[in-house]
Amino acid sequence: MGWMNDESGLDKCAANYVPLTPLSHLRRAAHVFAGRPAVIYGDHRVTYAQYYDRCTRLASALVSMGVTPGDVVATLIPNLPAQAEAHFGVPACGAVLNTINTRLDVDTVAYIFDHGEAKVVLADPQFMPLAEAAVAQMVGNAPILIEVADAANGWPASGRHPVYEDILTLADPNFAWIMPEDEWESLALNYTSGTTGRPKGVVYHHRGAYMMTMGTVISWRMVLHPVFMAIVPLFHCNGWNHTWMMPLIGGTLVCCRDISADAIYAAIADEGVTHFGGAPIVLNMIVNADEAERREFHHQVEVFTAGAPPAPATLGKIEALGFNVTQVYGLTETYGHVTECVWKSEEWDALEQSDKAAIKARQGVAMPMMEHITVVDEAMGQVRMDSTHQGEIVMRGNSVMKGYLKNPDATAKAFQGGYFHSEDLAIQHPDGYIQIADRAKDIIISGGENISSVEVEAVLMAHPDVSLAAVVAKPDDKWGEVPCAFVELKEGCTGDAAQMIAFARETLAGFKAPKLVIFQELPKTSTGKIQKFELRNHARTL
């Protein structure tokens, strides 16, 4: 170990050791970028000095409500300024931020209030009935409800709870932030979507969020002052930590209540949005927008996409419109993205568009803040990097969660062997780039052969009439399972199942082609992920 013979006087002290926390970014920005625009939402336009002031007031107000360090403060808010402010104001009083998915049912929200032991909940009027119903149903102590009114946009306060702006006005603008004394202290609590059973509470440490912000700047080719549109919900991995990152580079956060092609194009054209992240469904939304929704713009927009590999057909179309798409991959447990498909210009720029798109669908390599991400077999041995052998993606690094709240068994299982286990199946190409074959539970096993649902979906997505496709296993007496496709058609198109199956067989081996095609709107989570468990349940009944 690198300790010298004589290290007397060389210990850590206040001058040379400061716990890593994203809170430092906003404290610095309040000074370095004081006059620059920080957050924009319609007429709400605040500078970094004002943003810092509002976050300070929020922290002070929470303390006066009895919140103490280590307490949980929850939110039920769309991607609006108060949700961003909570990312700083809540930890600035030492509390832990629990952004809750606004699409959840009352029962689950009540479970989260109880399990997380929220002391205060900030809720948008649109979701206040949900918060109230959850409080009524919970077992433990009820949290204080604060209403974040948005009258200018049609959501005035109900009058039943204290109002966010009022408590900020009354709060102390000189409140001294309570900074972490240890960078391992808890910063945020994020519940997984939990397809089966109760959701698990993923706990983030300050250090990990800080490292995410530093590593992402590099990967996302950001220099100073990007204009970032918050499309990924801030209740999903804290919006991939981008809210914590923006003050680091003096960026502007553009907020929006409802995500639509209309709103995205307008933000690009009117606010000069340069960067955003979104699930492939957002890419589809942009590609399939009506002429009336589209707006002209003259800069390249950098898009990070994750959640599922984007279909090559979509990638080809969106890049022609002025967007550069980078595929990233991660999980709630890893604060969001931890791999990226770093583009190799020398090797890949000259390829055909379809080949480029195929490469862009790869999840890629470890981002700078992660130590090691690879694919291993069941004995934790490295799989052969031959584009064929499958294994599980595992990762080690500083942007990995502390663990699951009050669930040491699940935590120990997730960290077995010194790596976080993603439960995603992938291959590695000879250059080490990772490509997801499938979620372990999404793989279809037909006649003993593995079928990647992702592969079948990519083929269907290339059909001109298809807007979205999802393929799941349907139990089958002869084959064990067979692929069953659910297809969402573009407006004005009518589907023909036999024709669609024939189209798939042009490219795929016979056993991989779907045996059944159902045309319907696909069930999605709030983050645009297709809810395959619902489709699987449906497929069982067919």
Next chain:
Amino acid sequence: MGWMNDESGLDKCAANYVPLTPLSHLRRAAHVFAGRPAVIYGDHRVTYAQYYDRCTRLASALVSMGVTPGDVVATLIPNLPAQAEAHFGVPACGAVLNTINTRLDVDTVAYIFDHGEAKVVLADPQFMPLAEAAVAQMVGNAPILIEVADAANGWPASGRHPVYEDILTLADPNFAWIMPEDEWESLALNYTSGTTGRPKGVVYHHRGAYMMTMGTVISWRMVLHPVFMAIVPLFHCNGWNHTWMMPLIGGTLVCCRDISADAIYAAIADEGVTHFGGAPIVLNMIVNADEAERREFHHQVEVFTAGAPPAPATLGKIEALGFNVTQVYGLTETYGHVTECVWKSEEWDALEQSDKAAIKARQGVAMPMMEHITVVDEAMGQVRMDSTHQGEIVMRGNSVMKGYLKNPDATAKAFQGGYFHSEDLAIQHPDGYIQIADRAKDIIISGGENISSVEVEAVLMAHPDVSLAAVVAKPDDKWGEVPCAFVELKEGCTGDAAQMIAFARETLAGFKAPKLVIFQELPKTSTGKIQKFELRNHARTL
């Protein structure tokens, strides 16, 4: 503090906590940027895979020479590939890198060998006689000397010592790097130039160097694949940590034995250099280059300058040539730069060139990896930010040294009050930007009034015949001290002291104008800093 009620199972483990170290960057780059150019020096052109291999072999070779973790390995090498390799190969076997200034005298090098207890010294043939003489003079155990021959460039091996390339050839390419178990372990040892008494040994921790690399990328507006020329000697704050940073972004390091205008222009034109750092003397070299030395280039080159505020006149000229200059500031104790003059386009783009240059001479604000940098009075109270009140620059953050080796008293003094004390005097502008008035010891006190030597120098530098100027205190019976100017003229110019004093009085208050002007070449350190202590000694005799 932010600990939740129940944190069972949420401790650090191998999956979610990896000690921060710049070694991680090269391990990742060997994989992510395997085929990209890493280091260039004439015909020596290695990819990241090859660079990693060479560093691995160096680590293995050192272990086989008996180096164990915590031991010191020293170097006496110009900015050549082996010097860069030592930055990874030495810590990769757990050892501490001690890059020694090649311009030092035998006595000081012998002191450093003894004080640092070097086990191995890697030396260039040009500096092998210095190493040998120092070994002969030292008191403690002699280190093993390894010669880094450079026959292709006129420096073949002497034949008296093992040769670097030979030991790499024989070493184990599969050696497993010894990574730090604690990010506070020692990474490097850098001796200050020590204008009085023995130099002090500044000890760096792995965490600080890692944070420097992350923070600098952001400040230096770097995206992937910069081409960086190593001009600042790697024995000076490890070249501002840029060698450790390059693998993070897949950059290329361009090496050079002797820095000249010729070499700089050639590297820009032939290798496409995009970034470099250098003292103001390097800027002067570029501005004052002959036509024959200049080369055409068509991209903007980003230059970071530090060591002393660049003269506004130089700044004006160099920007017209295609260089964008950012002033940064730091000390050996802070791993190099920790403040930067972040440019405010909206406010400053429209200013006159001379006003812009005046702003660019400010040291600016804390870089992202630092927590707090400000100016305080003697009671450690914040000075008024009014561009007038002076105080000492103090800093707190993760890129501050562990302390001075075997000197706990000096360490405690430097860290008094929980901040590192720079001993530099500065004012703060109303926006918080710091501007150095002077080194505490460089201030001239005349008739009870403080005179900033920097201010007087800037005025003299604006004179068309002046290449460099340095102003120091000359003892004076009446005034206590008076300013005495030493001026280096441009080629072909002859100086007139009276005319120069009159020129200064056009701008400066009478008491600030130099009372004496001496025309001579200025004594400089290897890093281009003017050696004011020599000039002060000289002034005393005038």
